Amino acid sequence: MTIRLRAHHLLCMLTYIGRGYTPAFTANYDVIAARLSRGEDIVIVEGPDDVCAPLLAEAGAHCFNESVLERDAQAARDVGDLLGRRIGVGERIAPDAILLARLRSGFAAGLTRAACAGCEWAGLCEAVVVDGFSGAKVGGPPC
Template sequence: MTIRLRAHHLLCMLTYVGKGYTPAFTAGYDRIAERLSRGEEIVIVEGPDDVCAPLLGEAEPHCFNESVLERDWQAARDVGDLLGRRIGVGERIAPDALLLARLRSGFAAGLTRTACTGCEWTGLCGAVVANGWSGVKVGGPPC
């Protein structure tokens, strides 16, 4: 199987520690985190993805907001620059230990955080980095 992720979720997955918008969202993300940790392939999509799925039944899911689409664009650009490759719709990525370590290093250094500006989870993500990635559910802390 393949995990469908929008570009900014390449950043969110790095600091995911089991907190989320709703219990259904968190349960779904936990399942996705397990799959990512097993190295299941990611395909980049435009708009709502597998992480967003539990929120799509809300009256006005934020997943469609222009600000979220902008977040995706910024994340794709920054992650692509960090990895030296294009990150766009249809791109396939293997979330192996080397990739996660490179993404976490860039995230900790602030190289890929443009997309995080204005995000309500920024404080939590900063705390996860400050605590040495303790408790992350995708791939575990870097060596």
């Protein structure tokens, strides 16, 4: 199978430690994190993705907001620049250890965090970075 991710979730997955919006969101993300850790392919999608799924039934789900689409666009640009390749809708990515290490290195250096401006989780993500990505559920800390 393939995991459907919006572009900014390429950043969120780096620091995901099992905290989320709701218990259902966290349970779903734990399953996705395990799949990503096994190297299951990612396909980039526009709008809500597999991570968003538990939130979509809520009235006013933020997953549809223009600001989130802008976050996706910024993340796609920054991750694409970091990796030297296009990151756009339909692109497939294999989340292997080398890719995760490159993404974490770029994230820690601040090269890909413009999309995180104003995100309510930015403080938690910074703490995960400072802690060397300890506890990260996707692929674990870099080697």
